[in-house]
Amino acid sequence: MKLYDCSMAPNPRRARIFIAEKGLDIPRHEVSILDGENLAPAYLAINPWGTLPALELDDGTVITEAPCIFRYLEALHPEPNLLGRDPLEAARIEAWERFAEMNGMAAIGEFFRNQTDAFTDRALPGYAGVKTVPALVERGRQRVAFFHRQLEKRLGESPYLGGARFSAADITALCAVDFGHAVGLPIPADNAHTLRWHADVSARPGSAN
């Protein structure tokens, strides 16, 4: 196996942490999103969607999308369980994983890309020719505020996003929250539950990835 990775990008980090939590060691091949290498022909031949991460199997089959890589690796290496032990826990974990992706990761990306010169012509991940729209900087900020409010509410009720234990939902939320911090949208200082959770999940060895 080989992981197509981009060491500075938040979505590939989801896969790196998941792999580390599973105790696996998968070689990585770096693809620079900043330099647009993910939209160049060589990488589009591997993943026509131009997104990272992607996992290449030994027979050349490519699995795209962080959550699909999660599910594939969990099927092959069931322990430690990160996607849920029963249908209800699995549904909760997936719902929060998606929430962190769509309302966290994507919203922070909207805030960041639409004000960043390097992304003038690729305001969305995996697309060439999508122009930045200045109004989306504020929209991104507004969506991230919603994300942080929902996170704080949930983490006031539950130690982790999926419930009583660490799961893939926490991995994706951690990657989103740290991405927000890096681009100027940190956890609000009053969000004590989120700060407690963030210190906890950040201390896990896999989170150093």
Added chain:
Amino acid sequence: MKLYDCSMAPNPRRARIFIAEKGLDIPRHEVSILDGENLAPAYLAINPWGTLPALELDDGTVITEAPCIFRYLEALHPEPNLLGRDPLEAARIEAWERFAEMNGMAAIGEFFRNQTDAFTDRALPGYAGVKTVPALVERGRQRVAFFHRQLEKRLGESPYLGGARFSAADITALCAVDFGHAVGLPIPADNAHTLRWHADVSARPGSAN
């Protein structure tokens, strides 16, 4: 069980078709997105994210998000299988299901909501107060063109999106494609593979939902 539904909306339709394909009969409770009922306190008490569909279990537990409802129902009712019989098939189905959702459904929604008066103040599903941005109408159109190109390429190689047989990926793509048709972004007339696939999946009894 009870499905919170909106009969005219494309995301709840995914759940309705999935339920029909499973041969299940789950009572539905209509929530009008057009009237903003999904963002009113009564529904936010059920699903704080304000999105549809949502599945309420008999003990009051709520499962949000179409793909999470898919996975929960598939665990309870494994046949007919719609999410994959082995890890690789499951990864392929999920990747195309996500593609249809993020590059189809969301892109068509972007095109549609940002030019529609009823959504002036809720340009994104599940959010109150997100203003429309006129530039996103064209961006949505551009993204949908990419979606249709990728769909056509895939369906030239494979009878269904996930591979040799019908799956949840086809359900979500059908809902996206029909939503596109309804708002003025139909399958391009030259996309013969997509048109063949669309006729095939539309003829399934469950697709009448």
